[in-house]
Amino acid sequence: MSDRKTTDEIGPLLGPADVRELAAALGVRPTKQRGQNFVIDANTVRRIVRTAQVRPDDVVVEVGPGLGSLTLALLEVADRVTAVEIDDVLAAALPGTVAARLPERADRFALVHSDALHVTELPGPAPTALVANLPYNVAVPVLLHMLERFPTIERTLVMVQAEVADRLAAGPGNKVYGVPSVKANWYAEVKRAGAIGRNVFWPAPNVESGLVSLVRRAEPLPSRVSREEVFAVVDAAFAQRRKTLRAALAGWAGSAAAAEAALVAAGVSPQARGESLTIESFIAIAENKVPAADAADQEPTR
Structure with a gap:
């Protein structure tokens, strides 16, 4: 046919x-x-x-x-x-x-x-x-x-x-x-x-x-940092998706302590993984990146 x-x-x-x-x-x-x-x-x-x-x-x-x-x-x-x-x-x-x-x-x-x-x-x-x-x-x-x-x-x-x-x-x-x-x-x-x-x-x-x-989106998501800065966090979080964010973001932040400081400031558990976060959470993490040298002073007491 x-x-x-x-x-x-x-x-x-x-x-x-x-x-x-x-x-x-x-x-x-x-x-x-x-x-x-x-x-x-x-x-x-x-x-x-x-x-x-x-x-x-x-x-x-x-x-x-x-x-x-x-x-x-x-x-x-x-x-x-x-x-x-x-x-x-x-x-x-x-x-x-x-x-x-x-x-x-x-x-x-x-x-x-x-x-x-x-x-x-x-x-x-x-x-x-x-x-x-x-x-x-x-x-x-x-x-x-x-x-x-x-x-x-x-x-x-x-x-x-x-x-x-x-x-x-x-x-x-x-x-x-x-x-x-x-x-x-x-x-x-x-x-x-x-x-x-x-x-x-x-x-x-x-x-x-x-x-x-x-x-x-009718309005861009509110962010104090650039798209590139947010996407850098996203890339780092999923590059080692089985690791906790404290470990996965260590390279991005400069150290595990700096990563933890940014996560805590963003209201995100350092033990969480990237697959649980919304885009808004990734923005918050990027906004709260701190110099690695300052992170030791901000590391929570265990």
């Missing part, structure tokens, strides 16, 4: 046969190195757009558009779409795909040929939403970079490996709560937004996929 769907069924979107034909014409074979798995199901990309609550006035940035499956679905709804693509062949082909399949919206599309981790500015109006099937091998670094670099992004919906989705959305006390969970929570309220089956991809990945929704 043919996997080609009619134009009436999927409109300008790409079906399985379209994706394979485009790939063949371009000589493209998805690579594990770049985490490429192309979405071949029109219903899935429209579901992603609905779940992302893309509005007609949104300026959407998409990372890793590939052959354009999600790009076209976004362009059907959003005011503008800017796609960031690292692959030379895919970047060169995508504007032509948009012009051929959605010509009336082609002037609303922009392409940035770059590694998303190196993108510091985007053409046109500031983005209001990030919607992407992120390359699985760099999903978390790309997500955090985009949220940091583009504070106008209010809403994000990303498709990532299910295990990564669980980590991003996990709360304190969860066994998969860790660095991605805390850092994402610095920027936004994070939650799982659904699962995606393997059969909507070509090639089908060896792992399950999930959707993660991030809604940026």
Whole structure:
């Protein structure tokens, strides 16, 4: 049975046969190195757009558009779409795909040929939403970079490996709560937004996929120290997650005594572990870092 769907069924979107034909014409074979798995199901990309609550006035940035499956679905709804693509062949082909399949919206599309981790500015109006099937091998670094670099992004919906989705959305006390969970929570309220089956991809990945929704905080979390200072505490706490915070933060603070002084001042038990702390607790610890030389005087009497 043919996997080609009619134009009436999927409109300008790409079906399985379209994706394979485009790939063949371009000589493209998805690579594990770049985490490429192309979405071949029109219903899935429209579901992603609905779940992302893309509005007609949104300026959407998409990372890793590939052959354009999600790009076209976004362009059907959003005011503008800017796609960031690292692959030379895919970047060169995508504007032509948009012009051929959605010509009336082609002037609303922009392409940035770059590694998303190196993108510091985007053409046109500031983005209001990030919607992407992120390359699985760099999903978390790309997500955090985009949220940091583009504070106008209010809403994000990303498709990532299910295990990564669980980590991003996990709360304190969860066994998969860790660095991605805390850092994402610095920027936004994070939650799982659904699962995606393997059969909507070509090639089908060896792992399950999930959707993660991030809604940026209306006001940044109150902090007297920088994001970098807070993230340094987070990194140290989870680098040795089985250790107590007194031990895990010794290198960050300069000594175990200095770590304990900061923890006590922040209202956190020195015997706690990073997996039990909220982002607010990590901020408090960073705010109360003391010089190692002063910590001995502050060490509690045992």
